Amino acid sequence: MQYISDLDLQSRPDQPRHLAIMGSTGSIGTSALKVIRQHPEKFRIIALAGARNIELLAEQANEFRPQYLGVLEKDLASGLKKKLASGYSPEILAGTEGYTRLASLQNVQMVLSAMVGAAGLMPTLEAVDKGKTVLLANKESLVLAGHLIRAGCERTRAVILPVDSEHNALFQALQGHGAGELDSVIITASGGPFWGRKASSLEDMKPEQALAHPNWSMGAKISIDSATMMNKGLELIEAHHLFGMPMDKVRVLVHPQSIVHALVQFCDGSILAHMGVPDMQMPIAHCLGYPRRLDPGLEPLDLAACTELGFYRPDPGAFPCLELAVEAMKSGPSYPVVLNAANEICVESFLTGRIGFMDIPRINSRALEEHCPTAVDSPREILNLDHQTRQRVSELVLQPAG
Ligand SMILES: NC(=O)C1=CN([C@@H]2O[C@H](COP(=O)(O)OP(=O)(O)OC[C@H]3O[C@@H](n4cnc5c(N)ncnc54)[C@H](OP(=O)(O)O)[C@@H]3O)[C@@H](O)[C@H]2O)C=CC1
Numbered sequence: 001m002q003y004i005s006d007l008d009l010q011s012r013p014d015q016p017r018h019l020a021i022m023g024s025t026g027s028i029g030t031s032a033l034k035v036i037r038q039h040p041e042k043f044r045i046i047a048l049a050g051a052r053n054i055e056l057l058a059e060q061a062n063e064f065r066p067q068y069l070g071v072l073e074k075d076l077a078s079g080l081k082k083k084l085a086s087g088y089s090p091e092i093l094a095g096t097e098g099y100t101r102l103a104s105l106q107n108v109q110m111v112l113s114a115m116v117g118a119a120g121l122m123p124t125l126e127a128v129d130k131g132k133t134v135l136l137a138n139k140e141s142l143v144l145a146g147h148l149i150r151a152g153c154e155r156t157r158a159v160i161l162p163v164d165s166e167h168n169a170l171f172q173a174l175q176g177h178g179a180g181e182l183d184s185v186i187i188t189a190s191g192g193p194f195w196g197r198k199a200s201s202l203e204d205m206k207p208e209q210a211l212a213h214p215n216w217s218m219g220a221k222i223s224i225d226s227a228t229m230m231n232k233g234l235e236l237i238e239a240h241h242l243f244g245m246p247m248d249k250v251r252v253l254v255h256p257q258s259i260v261h262a263l264v265q266f267c268d269g270s271i272l273a274h275m276g277v278p279d280m281q282m283p284i285a286h287c288l289g290y291p292r293r294l295d296p297g298l299e300p301l302d303l304a305a306c307t308e309l310g311f312y313r314p315d316p317g318a319f320p321c322l323e324l325a326v327e328a329m330k331s332g333p334s335y336p337v338v339l340n341a342a343n344e345i346c347v348e349s350f351l352t353g354r355i356g357f358m359d360i361p362r363i364n365s366r367a368l369e370e371h372c373p374t375a376v377d378s379p380r381e382i383l384n385l386d387h388q389t390r391q392r393v394s395e396l397v398l399q400p401a402g
């Protein structure tokens, strides 16, 4: 991988790392804070940003006392201020401009990009532009702008450390192996709550069933993406950008136990696997401590207790989103932007009861069919296309299925 090079963090191993956590109130953000609580001497939190959950953000702020906080809107900033401990008055920034400022603060070395969806794009690009080490959970940034992120890293020597469990596993399994040795990489999918079911039985699935992930505790959007397997489609694109692998050399196997996170297949046919308990504190700790290992304080993986480890080919009939993502990536750089925006609207519409579960792949597919390729060479062009697609797909969700 081009992006992951010698970290200059290595030259200051005993200094606390200065962090900005974008999305601190989410599942990844709170898991990161759990890891940091166990190693307080190793980190100094300079900025914490959430969106609407000012109760939790205030709690986190009163505990970690960062100099800066970020929220979605100005009105939320005044509410947040009232919840802060007396005598503690950090600067509170709001909206996309505020978030991008937090991601580019001069005294921040590491930015954890853990906002959900396209909202994570601008802070991620800004952190890259300022040459930060970016702990990247927000896979949507790479789906939307992998080409810009790569170019930015080359220009500024910013470093991306993959937080997403499969990509973190690949990063570890690939270390020390040259491109000439590799055949392909495999990321695993749990299959989600509906693995093994036929497409026809999925039409009536309700949000609470789709949110019930069998192995991982995660935010709502990624949980629905796991249930449709769009998550794995987005992850194929993510792996392509992170590791510079052609799309047809990045594969998916369904592994319902989520113990093996990724595998590397070499040109001699042999396979190296990365295994670990399914808890995001594991890859987050790996990134926070990199290049040293940091103990996340979890129960170590007990292989003797893993009586079954199964691997299966995905079922494209029941989970068409996986193939939609592959096709989008192959069709040109504006297609993944359309797919991501369409999918965000579909997930929100499914969660609020406006469309059924299998309308998610149907409407995503329709959005891709309607799309005429367009330039996505700048953040502005990407955000314009994202916006237009959201408007169009908001109309599609109102039309009766058929
Ligand atoms: N959860 C997981 O295990 C994994 C997650 N990821 C990726 O990490 C990212 C975060 O996922 P997860 O933690 O599950 O998500 P959550 O929904 O749990 O958290 C999302 C975070 O983003 C904030 N947020 C929501 N909307 C906006 C917005 N419009 N602008 C700015 N911030 C916003 C939320 O703030 P608030 O709550 O205050 O409103 C919250 O802090 C996603 O890209 C996901 O794909 C990748 C691998 C695993």
Ligand SMILES: CC(=O)[C@@H](O)[C@H](O)COP(=O)(O)O
Pocket (backbone or CB within 6 Å): 164, 165, 166, 188, 189, 190, 191, 192, 216, 222, 225, 226, 227, 229, 231, 232, 280
């Ligand atoms: C924890 C993590 O990295 C998620 O992306 C996870 O992989 C989701 O589970 P699925 O494998 O079901 O998509």
Ligand SMILES: [Mn+2]
Pocket (backbone or CB within 6 Å): 164, 165, 166, 235
């Ligand atoms: Mn993942």
